[in-house]
Amino acid sequence: MRVIVVGAGEVGSNIATSLVENHDVIVVDVDAEKVEELTYSNDILAIEGDGTSLKVLREAGIAEADMLIASTDDDETNLVTCGTAKTTGDVFTIARTRNANFFRTWSEYEGAFGVDFMVSTNILTANDIVRVVGLPAAIDVDPFAGGLVQMAEFEVMAGSDIAGQSVEQADKFDSITFAALVQDGDVRIARGETRIEAGNRVIVIGSPESVQSFSRTVASPESSEGGHDIVIVGGSDIGYHTAKLLEERGIEPRLIEQDADRGRELAEDLPGTIVLEHDATDTDFLVGEQIDRADAVIAATDSDEKNLLVSLLAQNIGVRRTVAVVEEGQYGGLFEAIGIDVAINPREATAEEIIRFTQKGQVENLSLIEGRQAEVVEIEVDEDSVLTGRSIRESVTELPADIVIGAITRDQEFIVPRGETVIEPGDHVVLFVATDVLSPVMDVV
Numbered sequence: 001m002r003v004i005v006v007g008a009g010e011v012g013s014n015i016a017t018s019l020v021e022n023h024d025v026i027v028v029d030v031d032a033e034k035v036e037e038l039t040y041s042n043d044i045l046a047i048e049g050d051g052t053s054l055k056v057l058r059e060a061g062i063a064e065a066d067m068l069i070a071s072t073d074d075d076e077t078n079l080v081t082c083g084t085a086k087t088t089g090d091v092f093t094i095a096r097t098r099n100a101n102f103f104r105t106w107s108e109y110e111g112a113f114g115v116d117f118m119v120s121t122n123i124l125t126a127n128d129i130v131r132v133v134g135l136p137a138a139i140d141v142d143p144f145a146g147g148l149v150q151m152a153e154f155e156v157m158a159g160s161d162i163a164g165q166s167v168e169q170a171d172k173f174d175s176i177t178f179a180a181l182v183q184d185g186d187v188r189i190a191r192g193e194t195r196i197e198a199g200n201r202v203i204v205i206g207s208p209e210s211v212q213s214f215s216r217t218v219a220s221p222e223s224s225e226g227g228h229d230i231v232i233v234g235g236s237d238i239g240y241h242t243a244k245l246l247e248e249r250g251i252e253p254r255l256i257e258q259d260a261d262r263g264r265e266l267a268e269d270l271p272g273t274i275v276l277e278h279d280a281t282d283t284d285f286l287v288g289e290q291i292d293r294a295d296a297v298i299a300a301t302d303s304d305e306k307n308l309l310v311s312l313l314a315q316n317i318g319v320r321r322t323v324a325v326v327e328e329g330q331y332g333g334l335f336e337a338i339g340i341d342v343a344i345n346p347r348e349a350t351a352e353e354i355i356r357f358t359q360k361g362q363v364e365n366l367s368l369i370e371g372r373q374a375e376v377v378e379i380e381v382d383e384d385s386v387l388t389g390r391s392i393r394e395s396v397t398e399l400p401a402d403i404v405i406g407a408i409t410r411d412q413e414f415i416v417p418r419g420e421t422v423i424e425p426g427d428h429v430v431l432f433v434a435t436d437v438l439s440p441v442m443d444v445v
Helices: 010-019 032-042 054-059 075-086 100-108 121-133 208-218 221-225 237-248 260-269 283-288 304-316 329-337 346-358 392-398 435-444
Strands: 002-006 024-029 045-048 067-070 092-097 117-120 138-144 149-155 176-183 186-189 201-206 230-233 254-257 274-277 296-299 322-325 342-344 365-369 374-380 403-410 413-415 428-434
Touching (some): 002 010, 002 075, 010 032, 010 346, 032 045, 054 075, 100 117, 100 121, 117 346, 121 237, 121 322, 138 365, 138 374, 149 208, 176 208, 201 403, 230 237, 230 304, 260 274, 283 304, 304 322, 392 403
Parallel strands (some): 002 067, 067 092
Antiparallel strands (some): 149 201, 176 201, 403 413
16 A cells, blocks of 8 residues: 555654565655655655645655555544545544544544544543553553453563563463563563563463453462552543543543532542542542552652652552553663553554554454564464365465464354464464564464
């Protein structure tokens, strides 16, 4: 495809870098420095200009484009860009927005704003948060095959049952496949003899029930037993949607919001949430409200600095788990390095969702791992696949070593992949693949 990406920030750059290997990608941004950096660092064609300008879009080749992705940090700019693009022809448009009102309007009226597919950053982030807090010790969680399969990443603590074991020794679960280990930021495919050390991150793929059971071998006993006393700090749009999703799951969260007017608004819109009006950096208040006994504190203010401070305070008073929203991608590693359990970056989540959508047809679903060192992809195999009609033990001999078959579903049933398992046409297969071998793998599966 010929794809125009408007916006060369964190979201746009990630999308462009992901697509450029297989597509003709042009990036448009008003910032000359970003344009220059993308051109020279990533060898991507980028032009300086305003994506809402028809003249600039024509310069980028909108008449020949198959897809336009509007991914700037400004909702209105993205919507106007898509609307402008639609005046030139039948280009498929994707818009990133934060304001959930835009998303609701678009969901109700097909094609609203000239947008064919819309990604709501705040709702997407809230979903990521809720999935993570629902699984003890998880750092990342993604569903596959309509929820029949789950990929999850966990940090192995010093007291964990599996610390010091080999993968073969730790693999005591019928419906789980150990896909990879992450050590010092590097991803390694998990083999039977691979040793799991404290501080490693382990990535598993399996049925949701088995992944939940596995989480209890990684989490502390206290974390395994909890999960229902959730405190959200910040009545931001992300905080609001997180509370709403928790309510839908039968959890009554507490939400701390300093602004009185916003607090009253939240209390009216969230009947199943206890809204507390106070400054969440007041330690006496936190202890007085027994926040120290919470299973998890989610820092979801509009400030990275305040989210960091709130998370550290929560840890200091004894909260079991801290999850922080981090807008600036470069801060994510810093947050986790100083002890925040999970840092969730809305921009990263948005880029992944858009990349996932652009790959539809080739893959059913995907998840990016550790800065895209690897991907978890779901495919529906056909008659021509190298996997079809043979045992896995036989078919993997024709695939690169850096691949793991994590799960199979057939007729809405989960199948554990073993060496003797025969994959049939129409099966959905979830693969863990190192990014550098992804293209050749996708060519044959």
